[in-house]
Amino acid sequence: MAVKNYILVCGGTACESSKATEIFNALAAEAEAQGVIDDIQIVKTGCFGFCEKGPIVKILPEEAFYVEVVPEDAKEIISESIVKGRMVERLLYIDEEDKKKGDFDIEDIKFYQKQVRIVLRNCGFIDPEKIDEYIAREGYVALEKVLFEMNPDGVINELKESGLRGRGGAGFPTWMKWNFTKGVKNDQKYIVCNADEGDPGAYMDRSTLEGDPHSVLEAMTIAGYAVGANMGVIYIRAEYPLAIERLEIAIKQAREYGLLGKDILGSGFDFDFEIRLGAGAFVCGEETALLRSIEGNRGMPTPKPPFPAVEGLWGKPTVINNVETWANIPMIILKGGEWFRGIGTERSSGTKVFALTGKINNSGLVEVPMGTTLREIVFDIGGGITGGKKFKAVQTGGPSGGVLTADFLDTPIDFDELTAVGSMMGSGGMIVMDEDDCMIDVVKFYQEFCVDESCGKCAPCRIGTRKLYDILSKISKGKGTHQDLENMETIGNAMKKAALCGLGQTAPNPILSTMKYFRNEYLEHIDDKVCKAGKCKDLVKFEIDPDKCIGCTVCARKCPVNCISGERKQPHFIDQDQCVKCGECYAACKFGAITKS
Amino acid sequence: MAKMTLEELRKLRENKKIELDKRDTEGKSIHIIIGMGTCGIAAGAKESLDAFLEEIDKHNIDNVTVKQTGCMGLCYVEPTVEVKVPGMPDTIYGNVDGATAREIITEHVLAGKLVDKHIFDRPAKDIVKE
Ligand SMILES: Cc1cc2nc3c(=O)[nH]c(=O)nc-3n(C[C@H](O)[C@H](O)[C@H](O)COP(=O)(O)O)c2cc1C
Ligand code: SF4
Ligand code: SF4
Numbered sequence: 001m002a003v004k005n006y007i008l009v010c011g012g013t014a015c016e017s018s019k020a021t022e023i024f025n026a027l028a029a030e031a032e033a034q035g036v037i038d039d040i041q042i043v044k045t046g047c048f049g050f051c052e053k054g055p056i057v058k059i060l061p062e063e064a065f066y067v068e069v070v071p072e073d074a075k076e077i078i079s080e081s082i083v084k085g086r087m088v089e090r091l092l093y094i095d096e097e098d099k100k101k102g103d104f105d106i107e108d109i110k111f112y113q114k115q116v117r118i119v120l121r122n123c124g125f126i127d128p129e130k131i132d133e134y135i136a137r138e139g140y141v142a143l144e145k146v147l148f149e150m151n152p153d154g155v156i157n158e159l160k161e162s163g164l165r166g167r168g169g170a171g172f173p174t175w176m177k178w179n180f181t182k183g184v185k186n187d188q189k190y191i192v193c194n195a196d197e198g199d200p201g202a203y204m205d206r207s208t209l210e211g212d213p214h215s216v217l218e219a220m221t222i223a224g225y226a227v228g229a230n231m232g233v234i235y236i237r238a239e240y241p242l243a244i245e246r247l248e249i250a251i252k253q254a255r256e257y258g259l260l261g262k263d264i265l266g267s268g269f270d271f272d273f274e275i276r277l278g279a280g281a282f283v284c285g286e287e288t289a290l291l292r293s294i295e296g297n298r299g300m301p302t303p304k305p306p307f308p309a310v311e312g313l314w315g316k317p318t319v320i321n322n323v324e325t326w327a328n329i330p331m332i333i334l335k336g337g338e339w340f341r342g343i344g345t346e347r348s349s350g351t352k353v354f355a356l357t358g359k360i361n362n363s364g365l366v367e368v369p370m371g372t373t374l375r376e377i378v379f380d381i382g383g384g385i386t387g388g389k390k391f392k393a394v395q396t397g398g399p400s401g402g403v404l405t406a407d408f409l410d411t412p413i414d415f416d417e418l419t420a421v422g423s424m425m426g427s428g429g430m431i432v433m434d435e436d437d438c439m440i441d442v443v444k445f446y447q448e449f450c451v452d453e454s455c456g457k458c459a460p461c462r463i464g465t466r467k468l469y470d471i472l473s474k475i476s477k478g479k480g481t482h483q484d485l486e487n488m489e490t491i492g493n494a495m496k497k498a499a500l501c502g503l504g505q506t507a508p509n510p511i512l513s514t515m516k517y518f519r520n521e522y523l524e525h526i527d528d529k530v531c532k533a534g535k536c537k538d539l540v541k542f543e544i545d546p547d548k549c550i551g552c553t554v555c556a557r558k559c560p561v562n563c564i565s566g567e568r569k570q571p572h573f574i575d576q577d578q579c580v581k582c583g584e585c586y587a588a589c590k591f592g593a594i595t596k597s
Numbered sequence: 598m599a600k601m602t603l604e605e606l607r608k609l610r611e612n613k614k615i616e617l618d619k620r621d622t623e624g625k626s627i628h629i630i631i632g633m634g635t636c637g638i639a640a641g642a643k644e645s646l647d648a649f650l651e652e653i654d655k656h657n658i659d660n661v662t663v664k665q666t667g668c669m670g671l672c673y674v675e676p677t678v679e680v681k682v683p684g685m686p687d688t689i690y691g692n693v694d695g696a697t698a699r700e701i702i703t704e705h706v707l708a709g710k711l712v713d714k715h716i717f718d719r720p721a722k723d724i725v726k727e
């Protein structure tokens with residue numbers, strides 16, 4: 001018997017905790033009672049990314065999207081939606097804005113979406129290894145338009161109109177770079193794609209290249225036309241074999257179709273590509289180091305000016321942009337700069353892709369309009385904190401960025417807002433932290449990363465990152481002083497001014513930002529010698545409460561260094577001198593007898 | 598395919614668009630689209646792919662195409678798979694291991710029933726704000 005309707009009940013963590021199971025059962029019971037049980041199928045789903053308005057129930061194929069459903073609504077949902085085929089209007093989600101306007105139409109109420117896909121428009125929809133599928137979704141229409149209907153200035157103007165700013169971290173207006181390069185007279189110019197993506201926790205660029213390589217190729221070809229370059233170079237880390245393979249396939253297919261190579265589509269314009277593999281040093285993502293690396297030299301930054309736009313690869317004028325920046329461009333040409341400007345905030349137009357990770361229920365790639373708040377990203381799209389724990393902070397910008405605390409949950413996220421509060425957009429890594437994360441531990445991780453990745457060319461960074469790391473280690477061992485905090489500030493500020501490249505200039509950011517927003521946590525480590533999150537091992541102490549311990553011996557068997565003693569059914573005891581603070585016992589005790597302090 | 602002229606490219610695009618539309622509306626065939634990004638593969642997308650192919654073979658279903666795509670953004674429930682069957686809503690499944698893949702064929706494709714606990718509605722519909 002064919003099923004007529006499908007009822008999807010959200011079984012995501014947030015909805016589940018607000019009675020999704022009861023709703024599910026109530027719907028099943030009502031369907032039975034009203035005799036339609038055989039016409040429908042009720043299933044539980046994962047999070048819809050709209051937890052704020054949960055529990056969610058969705059009816060297919062009508063796409064009725066019901067929010068804030070309670071078990072008592074089951075009767076009406078079955079009798080109206082299923083039996084009579086009408087929507088239960090009071091349960092439908094209505095966008096606040098539409099409500100204000102008062103002119104919404106039931107037909108128009110679609111599943112409200114916080115995400116807008118421009119960069120990821122094709123990711124997850126097309127087969128990235130088939131150029132035909134890209135072409136079918138308006139692929140290479142922008143290139144046609146540029147080659148046959150626009151002149152180079154027109155292209156740059158469209159970009160200017162769009163307000164697009166570089167997504168590689170710094171947020172520099174893209175049109176300006178292009179305009180610089182266009183303005184320099186030279187018979188050889190280059191277009192470079194920065195696909196180095198070295199920020200730990202970031203994988204937006206990898207996914208874009210894996211899911212939609214042609215969008216980047218098309219954009220770079222357009223840039224070639226606009227600035228007068230005939231050669232594109234994609235610098236990608238060797239650790240991304242799948243992305244490299246898909247790029248190679250894409251280039252080959254585009255060449256076969258005449259969308260690359262000589263006389264593209266009979267326009268007289270030539271453009272072609274080369275792929276260069278990077279060995280994965282973080283500093284090679286810095287544009288001057290990247291260019292030196294392509295030239296076959298060691299990947300070390302060189303002073304700016306000269307800027308790459310004027311004197312870049314092999315000393316020739318070079319436009320260098322980030323993968324995500326590129327992926328926006330075909331859409332801007334297609335739909336116009338004004339359209340793009342209409343998305344996002346006044347000074348940061350368009351969207352941003354974030355790689356949402358950490359203590360979050362729905363980790364993944366999200367693309368949201370600039371100006372979306374952290375709250376919407378973390379609690380709606382991200383489904384909230386795992387295990388129902390308390391939100392503590394979000395780290396953005398990786399080793400160059402800072403933290404945003406709960407106070408900033410409603411801050412609209414764009415380039416300038418993040419900089420204003422001492423963090424950074426960075427490339428788009430977004431790590432969510434809960435009460436179990438220790439800020440000292442987190443920044444120590446980033447600082448260690450910077451020590452490893454510093455190329456050593458300039459002293460402020462080479463020595464500064466090491467000093468900062470040493471001080472952090474001291475603090476995490478409970479041996480820090482107030483003077484250390486002052487010293488970190490002095491060193492950090494000096495590095496910001498004196499380091500040669502962005503790596504050293506931004507390396508102190510995580511420390512400076514946490515010292516500002518989590519000063520107490522530093523003081524707890526220094527004055528009280530405690531790490532409340534229990535991450536700084538030297539400050540943690542595991543103890544067994546003799547009143548709670550029933551002597552099950554589980555912990556003693558788990559302890560890797562055998563430092564727990566005690567008879568069966570008698571309270572156990574930890575020998576603190578031998579304990580290596582691994583926490584195994586703490587995790588193993590089922591009676592809550594072991595305390596962590 | 599030889600190099601194209603502008604006219605040929607436009608023609609190809611029109612044809613491909615019609616082809617895509619056709620498979621959505623006329624819907625003679627069933628499509629299974631597997632997220633095969635690095636993370637999908639790491640999470641076992643290849644195993645699911647094999648399971649799909651085996652199961653399809655086993656039941657002699659001949660109107661199914663299995664293809665790959667990139668990241669669907671649902672990285673926490675990889676491997677992810679989109680299933681399009683005529684007359685049924687397009688569905689995205691997450692955590693599709695080999696066993697779930699087989700279930701999708703027997704339940705969703707053959708019996709017209711959704712597979713419980715594995716559905717993940719797409720976080721963003723195919724919307725580019727217009
Ligand atoms: C240490 C360091 C690492 C960087 N890594 C990257 C990277 O991995 N990818 C990237 O696109 N830009 C990276 N950048 C920024 C580039 O220098 C440059 O600003 C960017 O490629 C310009 O492109 P956009 O204008 O499109 O953002 C890095 C900068 C620094 C200082
Ligand atoms: S700041 Fe650091 S990475 Fe940059 S040039 Fe100086 S030493 Fe090298
Ligand atoms: S923390 Fe580890 S080493 Fe210390 S007592 Fe527990 S199990 Fe043994």
Ligand code: SF4
Pocket residue numbers: 544548549550551552553554555556571572588589590591592593594
């Ligand atoms: S696991 Fe807990 S209850 Fe069992 S012996 Fe250890 S402390 Fe006692």
Ligand code: FES
Pocket residue numbers: 010011012013014015016046047048049050051052054055056383
């Ligand atoms: S858990 Fe239901 S919408 Fe997120």
Ligand code: FES
Pocket residue numbers: 207364365632634635636637667668669670671672675677
């Ligand atoms: S990369 Fe696979 S779903 Fe994100």
